[in-house]
Amino acid sequence: MELPEEEMEPEAAYRLVHDELMLDGNARLNLATFATSWMEPQARALMDESLAKNAVDREEYPQTAAMEERCVRMLARLWNAPFPDACVGCSTTGSSEAAMLAGLVLKHRWRERRRSDDLDPGRPNLVMGANVQVCWKKFARYFDVEPRLVPLENGRYHLTQELLDQYCDQNTIGVISVLGSTLDGSYEPVDRICTALDVLQQRTGIDIPVHVDGASGAMVAPFVDPDLDWDFRLHRVVSINASGHKFGLVYPSIGWAVWRDAETVPEELIFQVNYLGGHMPTLGLSFSRPASQVVAQYYSFLRYGHSGLRRIQERCHSIARALAEEIAAIGPYQLLSDGSQLPVVTFHLTPETDGFTVFDVSRTLRERGWQVPAYTLPHNRTDLAVLRVVVRHGFSGELAQLFLDDLRRVTDQLTNQYGSRVILRAAGQKPAPLPSMIGGGKAIAG
Numbered sequence: 402m403e404l405p406e407e408e409m410e411p412e413a414a415y416r417l418v419h420d421e422l423m424l425d426g427n428a429r430l431n432l433a434t435f436a437t438s439w440m441e442p443q444a445r446a447l448m449d450e451s452l453a454k455n456a457v458d459r460e461e462y463p464q465t466a467a468m469e470e471r472c473v474r475m476l477a478r479l480w481n482a483p484f485p486d487a488c489v490g491c492s493t494t495g496s497s498e499a500a501m502l503a504g505l506v507l508k509h510r511w512r513e514r515r516r517s518d519d520l521d522p523g524r525p526n527l528v529m530g531a532n533v534q535v536c537w538k539k540f541a542r543y544f545d546v547e548p549r550l551v552p553l554e555n556g557r558y559h560l561t562q563e564l565l566d567q568y569c570d571q572n573t574i575g576v577i578s579v580l581g582s583t584l585d586g587s588y589e590p591v592d593r594i595c596t597a598l599d600v601l602q603q604r605t606g607i608d609i610p611v612h613v614d615g616a617s618g619a620m621v622a623p624f625v626d627p628d629l630d631w632d633f634r635l636h637r638v639v640s641i642n643a644s645g646h647k648f649g650l651v652y653p654s655i656g657w658a659v660w661r662d663a664e665t666v667p668e669e670l671i672f673q674v675n676y677l678g679g680h681m682p683t684l685g686l687s688f689s690r691p692a693s694q695v696v697a698q699y700y701s702f703l704r705y706g707h708s709g710l711r712r713i714q715e716r717c718h719s720i721a722r723a724l725a726e727e728i729a730a731i732g733p734y735q736l737l738s739d740g741s742q743l744p745v746v747t748f749h750l751t752p753e754t755d756g757f758t759v760f761d762v763s764r765t766l767r768e769r770g771w772q773v774p775a776y777t778l779p780h781n782r783t784d785l786a787v788l789r790v791v792v793r794h795g796f797s798g799e800l801a802q803l804f805l806d807d808l809r810r811v812t813d814q815l816t817n818q819y820g821s822r823v824i825l826r827a828a829g830q831k832p833a834p835l836p837s838m839i840g841g842g843k844a845i846a847g
């Protein structure tokens with residue numbers, strides 16, 4: 402806990418740190434995270450070449466800055482902005498920073514509106530489902546906005562249009578709609594939420610913008626569900642965020658925030674700095690950031706293009722759906738989500754199962770190295786504890802098969818040990834093989 406008095410040889414320091422890190426979990430077996438845990442060697446080489454660059458030094462590293470700009474334009478087009486070259490956007494450290502920026506823009510716009518109408522601003526509130534990721538609760542607390550969380554109810558595990566009327570008023574700075582809930586990977590109905598807000602505006606005159614938290618979904622839906630209406634095609638959607646380090650296929654940590662147009666972002670949130678040479682508009686919470694992640698994102702977009710990203714995200718989906726079917730067939734598990742929206746499988750124990758919990762399943766899987774989180778759902782459904790598996794690029798059909806074997810074995814073991822009454826898969830019944838990642842001569846994961 403203290404800085405050592407003496408220096409040591411680099412090799413010795415390397416060994417000490419390296420050996421200690423062996424006790425960390427294996428990132429590839431971490432089925433809990435949405436974050437990318439595998440990239441190609443070419444991407445790693447580019448990241449290595451850019452490690453010494455600071456992304457904020459735009460004047461010094463103009464090509465890195467140009468790559469960031471191109472990524473913003475690509476995302477604006479992917480998310481169907483009416484004028485993609487007029488969008489404002491930036492890279493961030495992840496979706497959390499993007500959420501803070503998007504929330505701040507909503508807050509400033511609301512305050513400007515209230516002031517120009519000569520109305521007392523009052524205390525702002527932000528409406529969202531109780532399923533939102535913690536970054537939105539942080540935004541509300543850090544920036545003094547009342548979080549209005551629409552609770553989950555039986556069978557409804559994310560925000561829908563129904564209760565919006567009861568939660569929105571003249572002090573609502575915006576509604577957050579999540580494309581790809583962290584809890585179960587489900588998509589909120591952004592289009593129906595927008596329509597409900599249109600109706601609210603017709604009735605009351607209150608015009609409430611929508612921000613889409615597409616941390617995962619904004620990099621999945623455009624390729625797998627291109628006809629799903631959730632992005633800038635909906636006029637009420639003013640901004641979108643995504644994590645480049647999730648389904649954008651880049652190692653942590655990079656995120657993106659894109660606003661519909663320049664008018665959406667208040668001037669006062671853009672800072673001009675001149676001490677790096679030239680006049681630089683900056684929008685962001687932090688200043689220095691690694692350039693390597695921006696370079697890696699540009700590589701991923703260039704490398705895979707539409708067809709590659711479609712192929713990878715579809716493959717994740719087919720593995721997730723096959724995994725869901727097999728998990729349901731084991732016996733004591735019921736699916737909450739089956740991987741058909743985000744490639745995420747969420748499941749819980751059937752009410753008849755006794756003697757062990759999902760927390761025991763999670764702990765016992767860990768003995769084999771698998772990291773599968775078990776957690777209870779938020780307010781109103783805290784009675785329900787689930788396990789979640791995120792199928793990401795690099796989680797091959799072969800790895801999924803090994804995971805299933807272990808899950809069956811762990812379930813058998815817990816059932817025998819604790820005498821559960823559930824009936825497991827009939828003896829001798831063979832599980833179906835999962836789709837292989839190595840098909841058609843194209844190996845996409847190591």
Ligand SMILES: Cc1ncc(COP(=O)(O)O)c(C=O)c1O
Nearest residue numbers: 495496497534536583614616644
């Ligand atoms: C829906 C959603 N929003 C925001 C975040 C925060 O993202 P990040 O880890 O990129 O800050 C997550 C992370 O899982 C998420 O699932």
